[in-house]
Amino acid sequence: MKRRRFLKQGLAVIAWTGVSTFGSPFASIPILSGSTAGAKSLAGPPLLIPPLLDADMNDSALGLDVMTGSRRFFSDIDTPTLGYNGSFLGPTIRVRDGKRVQLRVRNQLKESTTVHWHGLHVPAQWDGGPRQVIEAGAEWKPDFTIKQQAATLWYHPHALGRTGEHVYKGLAGMFIIEDDFSLNAPIPRDYGVDDIPLIFQDRRFYEDGSFAYVTSGHDIMHGVIGNYLFVNGAIRPQLNVVRGIVRFRLLNGSNSTIYRLSFSDKRSFQVIASDGGFLERPVSVDSLIFSAAERFEILTDFRDDTPGTITSLVIEQYGGESFQAMDIIVGSEKSQVETMPASLRRIERLNPQEALLTRQFSMQTMSPGGRLTINGKNMDINRIDATVKLGSSEIWEISNKSEMMMQLPHSMHLHDVQFQVLERNGKPPLPLEQGRKDTILLLPGEQVKIISRFEDYTGIYMFHCHMLEHEDSGMMGQFEVVG
Incomplete structure (x- = not known):
């Protein structure tokens, strides 16, 4: 390399x-x-723009069929693939803040899967994590109201131990939220x-x-x-x-x-x-x-x-x-847009002084065998790793402290919430990390401090490394929001 x-x-x-x-x-x-x-030569195909599934343009549920297919990535070879509503990847789902969204997911695979709405603030039963399994041949009908600002999110499988393979073969798509600000901004x-x-x-x-x-x-x-x-x-x-x-x-x-x-x-x-x-x-x-x-x-x-x-x-x-x-x-x-904006959207800053408590999470690669853990533990679907009070804010201090011969990058993802970065390596976040985030990179030896507010919904959600081979190997935990 x-x-x-x-x-x-x-x-x-x-x-x-x-x-x-x-x-x-x-x-x-x-x-x-x-x-x-x-x-060096220009020989590629036109960029494929994923078709749009717009909730505002559909009175019925938005349909997603999880299916097998094949795609010719090279001129003379067919590659077996997976996709949503097609052979590879899926449509872009577009919704509006404050609007109800109904979906109908049909699993046409010969194995179980899930569909996780990455970055979306939804009730735990519709999160699409490893607890919301869609068996082969079954349907899943999420029904929720959008309660967050305009953002570019995405969706993908989250089957326990098989997420990496499913995503690799093609199961992914974008999920766009619009709101009054985004629709009127220049x-x-x-x-x-x-x-x-x-x-x-x-x-x-x-x-x-x-x-x-x-x-x-x-x-x-x-x-x-x-x-x-x-x-x-x-x-x-x-x-x-x-x-x-x-x-x-x-x-x-x-x-x-x-x-x-x-x-x-x-x-x-x-x-x-x-x-x-x-x-x-x-x-x-x-x-x-x-x-x-x-x-x-x-x-x-x-x-x-x-x-x-x-x-x-x-x-x-x-x-x-x-x-x-x-x-x-x-x-x-x-183009219709001729100027660059000078400012965008004011962000409501969460107050660290109002955090109910501070937790520590250590992402580690451990001997023997290079075990991938958070706080020394592998994922256990029957274990709750953190119990969070509904309506509270918490500070999470996350570190990447692997053994010398096992130093690897990790990226921490929290389901349900968009957090704010308070510190990276003891210093205030630089401009690109001053917005809302749900996934954050930690290189070997790095530490970040984030703050999240857990509101609207109770239930069990995931936190994990989003390097999917790490996730599938057990670098994942669960937090439960309780009333």
């Missing part, structure tokens, strides 16, 4: 290097050779035209074209790292954009890989939102680091580009390869 220099962004300074004690992940696998790394919002969803995933394949998803010692520790990079389920697609301000909704939909995103021409861009919604003001950066399951929304300025200008989105893997992920071609048509 490549070793990379130190890279900076508004989030943190991190060593862009993989720490491996298990050897090459590809050493004993007949992997399909080649990658999108370093490709930002792009024409879905698929100047408001573009982008799901980034790396994959590897056997020589017969099937996904090479194996969980060896290396893959469990470091995640299943791919040598091909997908954007919306395609390898190095092309996108034609308008001349003006374009909004990209970015989702790191990989199983475990940390990505650094930039443009090939080094242009800067404005970050306007993180996991749980808008920042208070745009943050200008020229690169962005985001771990598995994290989302950002960015505005990119193409106003001064001449028609036909080509730039590329570049994705670098943590400890891995660099990919020309997607080529962007600027058209002649001008």
Whole structure:
């Protein structure tokens, strides 16, 4: 694997290097050779924009069929896949704050699954975690009211011990919340035209074209790292954009890989939102680091580009390869948005002085055997790890304290809530971490302090590492909100 220099962004300074004690992940696998790394010619397909399932446009329940299929990622090979309402990935679900949402999920697989609404504040019975199992051939009918601000979320399986494989084979999709602010703010919002969803995933394949998803010692520790990079389920697609301000909704939909995103021409861009919604003001950066399951929304300025200008989105893997992920071609048509916003949305700050209590959580890789634990424990569906009072706020201090030879990054995800970051490594959060979040990256030795308010719903929810091979290996716990 490549070793990379130190890279900076508004989030943190991190060593862009993989720490491996298990050897090459590809050493004993007949992997399909080649990658999108370093490709120089424009040969990719058009970017696929996921179809829109808009709750405002449907009087009946929104339907999601979990199904098998096949996709031709390469010109002469069919790959067996999973998808929602199709062969790979799923539609973008769009809803509005304050509105009731009804869904009908039909499991057409020959095994059980779940559908988790990642980042959504919902009653525990509709959360879609490992407790809400949909058996093979069964239906699940969530019915809830949206009670949160505009944000880019997503949905994916959460079956106990099998989440990684299901996501790897294609089960994922975006979930967008709109509200009065987002619908009236001076930002792009024409879905698929100047408001573009982008799901980034790396994959590897056997020589017969099937996904090479194996969980060896290396893959469990470091995640299943791919040598091909997908954007919306395609390898190095092309996108034609308008001349003006374009909004990209970015989702790191990989199983475990940390990505650094930039443009090939080094242009800067404005970050306007993180996991749980808008920042208070745009943050200008020229690169962005985001771990598995994290989302950002960015505005990119193409106003001064001449028609036909080509730039590329570049994705670098943590400890891995660099990919020309997607080529962007600027058209002649001008966009409806001609200015960058100076400010966005005021965020109500939770008061640490009002926190009912402070808890500590240590994410650890432990000997013998490289056990993946939180506070020394593996996931037990029959155990509650924290009992939280409804309506209270709590501070959680989360650390990544693995043994010297087991130092790995982790990303903590909390179900049900959007938290706020109080500190990273004892210092106030930098601008990109000052918004609402539900997933946060911790590199080896790092510590974060977050605050959450647990409101509206009682019940049992999950917290876990969102590096899916870690999650499936037991790096997960449960908290119960009680009245």
